[in-house]
Amino acid sequence: MAIDYQPLFVLSSGMLLQERKLSVITNNLANMDTPSFKKDLVEVGSWFTDNGVQVRNEKPDNPSNNFVYPMMVNIYTDLSQGPLKETGNPLDVAIEGDGFFAVRTPNGVLFTRKGNFRVDHESYLVTEEGFRVLDRNNAEIRLEGSTIHIDSEGNIYVDENLSATLGVWNLENPVKVGEDFFRGTPQPAENFRLMHGFVELSNVNPILEMVRLIETSRAHEVYSRLVQALDEVQGKANNIAR
Numbered sequence: 001m002a003i004d005y006q007p008l009f010v011l012s013s014g015m016l017l018q019e020r021k022l023s024v025i026t027n028n029l030a031n032m033d034t035p036s037f038k039k040d041l042v043e044v045g046s047w048f049t050d051n052g053v054q055v056r057n058e059k060p061d062n063p064s065n066n067f068v069y070p071m072m073v074n075i076y077t078d079l080s081q082g083p084l085k086e087t088g089n090p091l092d093v094a095i096e097g098d099g100f101f102a103v104r105t106p107n108g109v110l111f112t113r114k115g116n117f118r119v120d121h122e123s124y125l126v127t128e129e130g131f132r133v134l135d136r137n138n139a140e141i142r143l144e145g146s147t148i149h150i151d152s153e154g155n156i157y158v159d160e161n162l163s164a165t166l167g168v169w170n171l172e173n174p175v176k177v178g179e180d181f182f183r184g185t186p187q188p189a190e191n192f193r194l195m196h197g198f199v200e201l202s203n204v205n206p207i208l209e210m211v212r213l214i215e216t217s218r219a220h221e222v223y224s225r226l227v228q229a230l231d232e233v234q235g236k237a238n239n240i241a242r
Contacts, residue, residue, distance in 0.1 A: 007230050008227065008230060008231075010070075011223055011226050011227045011230065012227065013070055013071060014070045014219075014223045015220060015223040015224060015227065017044065017070050017071060017072055018216050018217075018219050018220035018223060019220065020042060020072045021042050021044075021072075021212075021216045022213070022216050022217065022220065024040050024041070024042050024075060025209055025212050025213050025216060026213070027040065028040060028204045028209050029204070029206065029209050029210070029213070031179060031202060031204065032202050032204040032206050032209070033202065034179065034180070034202055035114050035115075035116055035199045035200060035201060035202070036082060036112065036113040036114040036115070036180065036199070036200045036201070036202070037082075037179060037180070037202040037203070037204065038077045038078055038079055038080075038082075038113075038176070038202075038203055039077070039078050039202070039203055039204045039209075040075050040076070040077050040078070040176070041075070041076055041077075041078055042072055042074075042075055043072070043073040043074040043075070043076060044070065044071070044072060044073060045071055045072075045073040077174070077176050078203060079174065080203050081096070081097070081200070081203065082200045082201045082202055082203035083200070083201045084096065084195055084198045084199070084200055084201070085198060085199055085200075085201055086197060086198050087116075087197060087198065087199055088197050089116070089197060090147075090148050090149070090150075090196070090197065091116075091117045091118055091119065091125070091148065092115060092116050092117070092196075092197055092198060092199050093115035093117065093150055093166070093194050093195065093196060093198070094115055094194070094195040094198035094199050094200040095113055095115065095168065095192050095193075095194060095195075095200065096192065096193045096194070096195055097189075097191045097192035097193055098170055098189050098190070098191045098192050099113075099168040099169060099170060099189035099191075099192040100112060100113055100168070100169050100170075100171060100174075100182060100186075100189075101113065101114075101115060101133060101134075101166065101167065101168065101169075102133070102134040102138065102167045102169055102186065103127055103131040103132065103133050103134060103181075104131060104132045104134060104140065105131045105181070107177075109134065109138065110131075110177055110181040110182065110183060111169060111171055111174075111181065111182045111183070111184065111186065112127065112180050112181050112182065113200055114127065114128075114180050114199075114200075115199060115200070116128055116199050117133060119143055122142075123142050123143055123144045124140055124141065124142050124143075125140075125141040125142070125143055125156075125164075133166070134167050135164045135165055135166060135167050136154070136165050136166070136167040136168075136188070137167070138167065139164075141156065141163075141164045141166070142164075143156065143158050143163055143164075144158065145158035145159040145161075145163075146159060147159055147160070149196065150166065150194060150196045151194070151196070152193045152194050152195075152196075153165070153194065154166035154167075154168055154194050166194070168188070168189040168192055168194070169186035169187060169188060169189055170186070170187045170188070170189045170190075171183075171184030171185065171186055171187075172184055172185040172186075172187065173185060
């Protein structure tokens with residue numbers, strides 16, 4: 001009967017949830033040294049039938065035939081500020097406060113807080129991936145000169161002459177693209193200060209992530225043992241029924 005499968009599906013969904021959490025946590029740990037990386041968090045919820053009443057259905061894989069499922073609702077990104085580190089590099093810029101830099105990529109304009117820039121062979125300001133950085137008018141920034149200084153508002157001076165102004169944008173409904181970039185609806189940022197010669201570090205706390213990793217691994221192990229125990233109990237019940 002379908003009811004024999006209910007505990008198995010509930011426990012299996014718990015194992016799957018822990019596996020998804022492990023994937024997110026290990027990715028956070030892998031990027032703990034990636035400048036400006038923003039950690040991801042798992043939103044957890046439960047699926048249950050109305051008033052905990054079983055819905056009669058002969059399909060054991062139908063959620064309506066089971067009481068409660070632990071499940072992953074969403075993965076969202078923690079955009080909190082990471083610590084700032086002074087590098088002394090004249091092309092390193094960190095955002096203190098709100099905002100993202102805009103860059104032109106093969107997939108359109110994307111946004112990042114990763115400000116370890118460089119100048120390419122055509123004198124354009126680019127990210128470490130080679131994507132061109134945009135000014136407040138979404139124009140590419142070309143810098144030709146010997147000395148470069150960027151003030152707290154994003155004005156770029158080349159040989160003491162104003163050359164361009166970095167675009168800094170807030171995003172409505174930001175969505176992470178890969179590890180370093182975001183999409184969203186941009187609006188000019190206001191509550192920010194640019195730190196010249198600094199980079200923003202990852203906001204991953206390695207100690208907290210390791211604690212989460214251990215807790216999640218143990219939870220997965222518990223679910224695995226319960227599934228094994230349930231299989232043994234059901235096996236004995238089937239032998240008795242025969």
